Amino acid sequence: MLELMTCAEMAAADGRTIAGGTPGIVLMERAGQAVAERVLAGVAGPQRIAVLCGPGNNGGDGFVVARLLAAAGHDVAVHALVPPDRLTGDAAEAARGWQGEVLPLAGWRADGVDIIVDAIFGAGLARDIAAPLDAVIAAVNAASAQVVAVDVPSGIDGDTGTVRGCAVRADETVTFARRKPGHLLLPGREHCGRVHVADIGIADATVAALDVRTAANAPGLWRDKLPRPDAAGHKYKRGHLVVASGGPARTGAARLAARAGLRAGAGLVTVASPPAAVAINAGHLTAIMVRAVDGAEQLADLLTDARFSALVLGPALGIGEETRRMVEVAAAARRHLVLDADALTSFSNNLAGLWQVVTSAAPAGVVLTPHEGEFARLFGEAGGVAQARSKLERARAAAAASGAVVVLKGPDTVIAAPDGRAAINENAPPWLATAGTGDVLAGIIGGLMAQEMPTFVAACAGVWMHGAAAAAFGPGLIAEDLPEMLPQVWRTLLD
Ligand SMILES: NC(=O)C1=CN([C@@H]2O[C@H](COP(=O)(O)OP(=O)(O)OC[C@H]3O[C@@H](n4cnc5c(N)ncnc54)[C@H](O)[C@@H]3O)[C@@H](O)[C@H]2O)[C@@H](O)CC1
Numbered sequence: 001m002l003e004l005m006t007c008a009e010m011a012a013a014d015g016r017t018i019a020g021g022t023p024g025i026v027l028m029e030r031a032g033q034a035v036a037e038r039v040l041a042g043v044a045g046p047q048r049i050a051v052l053c054g055p056g057n058n059g060g061d062g063f064v065v066a067r068l069l070a071a072a073g074h075d076v077a078v079h080a081l082v083p084p085d086r087l088t089g090d091a092a093e094a095a096r097g098w099q100g101e102v103l104p105l106a107g108w109r110a111d112g113v114d115i116i117v118d119a120i121f122g123a124g125l126a127r128d129i130a131a132p133l134d135a136v137i138a139a140v141n142a143a144s145a146q147v148v149a150v151d152v153p154s155g156i157d158g159d160t161g162t163v164r165g166c167a168v169r170a171d172e173t174v175t176f177a178r179r180k181p182g183h184l185l186l187p188g189r190e191h192c193g194r195v196h197v198a199d200i201g202i203a204d205a206t207v208a209a210l211d212v213r214t215a216a217n218a219p220g221l222w223r224d225k226l227p228r229p230d231a232a233g234h235k236y237k238r239g240h241l242v243v244a245s246g247g248p249a250r251t252g253a254a255r256l257a258a259r260a261g262l263r264a265g266a267g268l269v270t271v272a273s274p275p276a277a278v279a280i281n282a283g284h285l286t287a288i289m290v291r292a293v294d295g296a297e298q299l300a301d302l303l304t305d306a307r308f309s310a311l312v313l314g315p316a317l318g319i320g321e322e323t324r325r326m327v328e329v330a331a332a333a334r335r336h337l338v339l340d341a342d343a344l345t346s347f348s349n350n351l352a353g354l355w356q357v358v359t360s361a362a363p364a365g366v367v368l369t370p371h372e373g374e375f376a377r378l379f380g381e382a383g384g385v386a387q388a389r390s391k392l393e394r395a396r397a398a399a400a401a402s403g404a405v406v407v408l409k410g411p412d413t414v415i416a417a418p419d420g421r422a423a424i425n426e427n428a429p430p431w432l433a434t435a436g437t438g439d440v441l442a443g444i445i446g447g448l449m450a451q452e453m454p455t456f457v458a459a460c461a462g463v464w465m466h467g468a469a470a471a472a473f474g475p476g477l478i479a480e481d482l483p484e485m486l487p488q489v490w491r492t493l494l495d
């Protein structure tokens, strides 16, 4: 159930289900039933309920909800954007099942209403919401009533999570068959409230046949690929991660990544330090080793030892030619790479150079972990990225353009592979917005890759474990706390 279906995929699934013998009105009845059940859950005594119906099938769902809630003894008013005689297809049939009055939607006010059912627009939202509907949305959002949205809060684009003009803020959203990307991507996620997925009879096989390429990032995607130490193992079988340090005043970021890599399970971790910073790094490290490595040439020497299996390059490493050469040297040595921070900025507007790095590293994997600023510097000019409609599609286009797995960070981090697979993360608490947490993320992913976890799933698992560690620590989190929470996160994953 981790797939996230686009509106087009959902329409295709509906269409195939209907073609397979389940009439559309049956799907609509089930959708309405699921929404009505959610509305009724937890209400005591009769409620005053306003059902706001749009001109398409989302509105059709609303008429079913209205009928069922009225039959359950509630005081239901239906307000519709268009008169019922202008509805067509399943929505017209659903409207015929509503025996009560249909009032206009324009000018609607929330006075005295306990519960609002938002059935104005769902998957068919095609343009920005304009007057007079914008005033209706504003009235919904100003009301003290509970708001339950059908499929998506009206005004939220289900594919992109963007607000089209204005959008309902719901307390709960009931969607059908699978969630949509817009339920996870911001700002959509914040408009949905709690999301419930209702089974309306779309078979899993029907979804599987659509080859959906987007998923919610959760252990079900990658748990079976997590590295597990085996009884006959030794530390070198668990990989050796190298993290490159910056100069004497810029060493903390590498140590954060190194510690995270060790906690992620790498058998050994070495901080490759400029000679001038060796004493500082050594003074702060215990299980993690330190090696003097002066720039790209000496990194190449280090990597003649085949046991170094993965590198994290970038955190506080410095921006410019030397960092770029270190990346190139590591790629030429065909090691798994996590490129973060300064390593990314050193390839600003140099997509061709980055592509070359990814190509020369193959078959080793490369993961890029940009935040939005680094992403803009890297991919700002690239065609597919500029045209992308959403954070999801931007990350996907960047992965295709670079050949690397792209982790586009933020509250709704997207992980995208060059083959089109993508996952949207949803477990990261805002406590993560603090200095150095990105360095920790790079280290976790590097630690998993050092153990030969496949690249895309290593990136997905790393992002999720990072979020879970932050959530487990909670308020007051600083970057140093994250690696120390990983043992607890591992226990939940390996049970
Ligand atoms: N058989 C099916 O396909 C099923 C569909 N279902 C429901 O149907 C919904 C999709 O139905 P539709 O495709 O009819 O789409 P919607 O009901 O979301 O809206 C489409 C209508 O809104 C108009 N519209 C779009 N944007 C507008 C704007 N900004 N201002 C004014 N009018 C605008 C369009 O011209 C069209 O008339 C789903 O979200 C779901 O709630 C469910 O009943 C399950 C079964």
Ligand SMILES: Nc1ncnc2c1ncn2[C@@H]1O[C@H](COP(=O)(O)OP(=O)(O)O)[C@@H](O)[C@H]1O
Binding pocket: 341, 371, 409, 410, 411, 412, 413, 428, 429, 430, 431, 432, 433, 434, 435, 436, 437, 438, 439, 440, 441, 466
């Ligand atoms: N509001 C937020 N909610 C959840 N996670 C966030 C939020 N802001 C940032 N993060 C996460 O915190 C990390 C910050 O990384 P980054 O921007 O590289 O910071 P730094 O360079 O200080 O390490 C990323 O994993 C990002 O996804």
Ligand SMILES: [K+]
Binding pocket: 058, 118, 119, 120, 121, 122, 149, 150, 151, 152, 153, 154
């Ligand atoms: K809706």
